[in-house]
Amino acid sequence: MKIEFILNNEPQTIDVHPARRLLDILREDFKLTSVKEGCGEGECGACVVLMNGKAVNSCLVPAGNIVGKSIVTLESFKETKRYQMIESCFLEAGSVQCGFCTPGIVMATESLLSENPHPTDKEIKEALSGNLCRCTGYNMIFKGIHLAAERGQGLW
Amino acid sequence: MVDGFRPKTLQEALEIRLKTDCLPIAGGTDLMVQKARGFALKPDFDKPLLFIGYLPELNKISIEKDQIHIGAGVLLTDLLNSDKIPEIFKEAVCLMASPPSRNLASVGGNICNASPAGDTLPHLYAVDTQLVLKSAKGERKVPIDQFITGPKRTDLVKDELLTKIIIPNRIFGVNYYRKVGQRKGMSLTKAAFQGMADIEQGKLTDVRIAFGSVAPTIVRSREIEKTMIGKSVEEIKEEIPEILAKYAPLIRPIDDARSSAAYRKKVCLRLLEDFLRKMSKEK
Numbered sequence: 001m002k003i004e005f006i007l008n009n010e011p012q013t014i015d016v017h018p019a020r021r022l023l024d025i026l027r028e029d030f031k032l033t034s035v036k037e038g039c040g041e042g043e044c045g046a047c048v049v050l051m052n053g054k055a056v057n058s059c060l061v062p063a064g065n066i067v068g069k070s071i072v073t074l075e076s077f078k079e080t081k082r083y084q085m086i087e088s089c090f091l092e093a094g095s096v097q098c099g100f101c102t103p104g105i106v107m108a109t110e111s112l113l114s115e116n117p118h119p120t121d122k123e124i125k126e127a128l129s130g131n132l133c134r135c136t137g138y139n140m141i142f143k144g145i146h147l148a149a150e151r152g153q154g155l156w
Numbered sequence: 157m158v159d160g161f162r163p164k165t166l167q168e169a170l171e172i173r174l175k176t177d178c179l180p181i182a183g184g185t186d187l188m189v190q191k192a193r194g195f196a197l198k199p200d201f202d203k204p205l206l207f208i209g210y211l212p213e214l215n216k217i218s219i220e221k222d223q224i225h226i227g228a229g230v231l232l233t234d235l236l237n238s239d240k241i242p243e244i245f246k247e248a249v250c251l252m253a254s255p256p257s258r259n260l261a262s263v264g265g266n267i268c269n270a271s272p273a274g275d276t277l278p279h280l281y282a283v284d285t286q287l288v289l290k291s292a293k294g295e296r297k298v299p300i301d302q303f304i305t306g307p308k309r310t311d312l313v314k315d316e317l318l319t320k321i322i323i324p325n326r327i328f329g330v331n332y333y334r335k336v337g338q339r340k341g342m343s344l345t346k347a348a349f350q351g352m353a354d355i356e357q358g359k360l361t362d363v364r365i366a367f368g369s370v371a372p373t374i375v376r377s378r379e380i381e382k383t384m385i386g387k388s389v390e391e392i393k394e395e396i397p398e399i400l401a402k403y404a405p406l407i408r409p410i411d412d413a414r415s416s417a418a419y420r421k422k423v424c425l426r427l428l429e430d431f432l433r434k435m436s437k438e439k
Contacts, residue, residue, distance in 0.1 A: 001160050018160035018205055020198045021188065028196060037196070041189045042257050043342055054233075055256040060188045062181065062199070064160050064207045065260075108256065129341025130254025 005066045008032075008076035018064030023047045025063060026073060034074035034103040038132070045131030048104035048111075049073050055111035057130070074103045082110060085152040086144075095144030097136040105131050109145050117156035118149060160205040166213040166319065170292040172206055174315045182209030182229050183260035185253070186269045208317060209262055217241065219325055226321040228264025235263060244331040244352065245279045245323075251335045252276075254342050264318045270304045273369040275335065277304070278350035280323065281374040282364035288320035289313070297322075307372050328352035328362070330438055332431045336423050338414070345369045346415035347424050351431035355438045358388050363435075365428065370409040370420050377406060393436035400425050 001018040004011065007030065016025060023040075026032040026049065035058055038046035042057040049058045050072040077083050086106055089095075096102050105128065112119055112127035119127065124145050125138075133141060149156075161178065163169040172178065179201060181187055191199035208214060214229030217238050224240055235241050235249050236258070252258060252266075252275045266276045267287065277300075285300040292315065303311050312318065332351040337343030348368030354361045363384050367375040380402050384392060392399070409420035 001162070017198055018162075018207070019188075019191070019201050024196055024198070040192055040195065042185055042253065045254070045256060048256050051259070054259045056259050057185075057256045060183070060185045060257065060260055062184045062188060062205065062207075064162060064181070064205055065184060065209065067162060111255070126250075126341070127255055130256045132342075 001064060003063055003067050005068060006070040008072060009070075014063075016063045018062055020063045021059055022049070022061035022063065022066055022071070023058040025066075026058060026071070032073045032075050036100055036103060038100070043130075043132070044101070045104040045108060045128075046101055048107045048131065050077075050107055050111060053111070053114060055108045055127075055130075072107075074106060077107065077110060082113070082152065082155050085155055086110070086148045089147035089151060090141075090144040093140050093144035093147055095136060095141045101131060101133045101136075105133070105141060109148065112145070113149060113152070113156040117152075119145070121146070158204050160207060162207045163211070166208075166211050166290070166317075167292075169206060169208050169211060169317060170290060170315070173317060174292040176206075177203055177314065178206040179203040180206045180208050180268075180317055182207075182214075182262035182265045183231065184209075185257050185261040186265060186271075209265075214264070214319060222325050224323050224325045226263060226323065228267075228318045228320060229262050230264075232258035232261050232263065232266075240325075242323075242327055244328070244333060244350075245276075247331075247333045248275050248279050248335065248348070248350070251337075251340070251343075263321060267300070267304070267321065268310060268312065268318055270306075270308050270310050270373075272307050272372055272374075273345045273348075275345055275348065275368065277374045278348050278366040278368040279333070280321070281376045282350045282352055282366040283323050286322040287318055288322065289316045290319045291315040291317075295319075301374070301376065304373050328364070329354045330435050332434060334427050336415075336427075344414055347409070347420045347427075349424060349427040349431065351428070351435070353435050353438075355389060355435070358390075360385055360387055360389065360392060360435075365403075365431070367403075367407060367424050367428075370407045370424055372408075375403075375406050377403070389436040389438060392432060396429055396432050399432060400429060403428060 036046035038044035214227040330353040353363040
């Protein structure tokens with residue numbers, strides 16, 4: 001199936017099977033390896049990207065559902081001021097250890113803050129409930145997000 | 157074989173459905189996992205896919221007199237963000253999966269997947285939901301408990317699509333929902349309980365009780381509900397042991413990776429008891 005969509009702000013046309021996973025299109029076809037495959041079942045959040053600004057599990061998205069959509073991965077998001085704020089706050093709060101879950105967590109953070117620039121602790125936990133981390137520990141991650149929301153006044 | 161279709165309108169989708177043996181797919185959050193083949197591999201579907209989730213006709217929520225009409229393609233996130241959806245229904249939806257999955261999953265998909273653990277289902281059964289099934293030849297309206305015929309089985313005919321979910325536009329006086337899972341986020345249901353009631357001058361005028369994930373389909377008994385209606389809350393309180401005994405044989409859970417049958421049954425009856433006790437404190 002011929003599929004037109006926008007990837008990291010650039011229009012793309014691809015010809016793929018409509019059941020192909022967005023995760024594989026990003027990693028295999030476009031070499032966007034910030035997008036990780038963890039569970040492949042929508043449970044771990046390592047493959048989270050933005051689709052029209054909202055966090056989605058790219059392992060669950062068939063190619064047929066990205067037509068006309070704007071997909072953003074960390075590769076282009078990292079060029080933004082918002083990313084720089086998240087990065088510096090994550091570094092300060094110790095929100096990253098092995099880093100495997102981090103791209104998904106950063107994209108889920110962006111999805112949260114773009115809708116809700118001043119989230120409560122409960123709202124952060126809720127927004128990140130689909131992102132598993134097995135080494136850093138969630139408290140440091142939540143702290144990093146709180147910091148980004150605090151210091152990023154006006155960015156979101 | 158054509159791999160898939162992306163119709164522009166519902167009418168076009170229905171015509172494809174009439175002519176082709178295809179698999180309707182909305183968000184794909186259930187189907188992509190069921191057909192997954194593992195790392196970096198394309199899920200294997202034996203039929204062409206009919207993409208319908210994005211169709212504008214399937215994405216509206218509207219109030220029609222005393223009913224709420226929900227398009228089958230409406231996302232779980234959209235339900236949560238809508239001021240037309242009753243809070244007690246949102247309570248169940250906000251405990252489903254996680255935001256990145258709720259941004260993809262549709263309410264129609266949760267119904268058609270017909271999992272005994274489908275988390276929209278206890279509420280939809282409790283409020284006597286009607287489903288609109290359309291084909292190129294016409295449409296029919298079916299109560300949800302007749303549409304879902306077993307685990308993963310529905311009455312959907314080959315040329316039909318589920319287009320609309322109709323629930324009453326009313327709020328109950330007493331609302332009680334509990335999902336029992338391993339944790340709060342990203343958990344699959346071990347057991348779910350939905351209870352709702354109206355009480356006027358100390359008397360029960362309406363009651364709805366539904367259990368999820370503890371039988372091949374959602375458990376609801378209009379017969380038992382009828383025996384409770386008209387009674388005073390004090391009478392209900394006294395009859396709690398008898399009411400529990402009436403429900404007990406209907407709750408027929410299984411042992412699986414998520415929980416044991418014994419635990420599921422016990423927790424369901426305790427939740428029912430808690431609901432009845434809370435209800436009997438209302439005036």
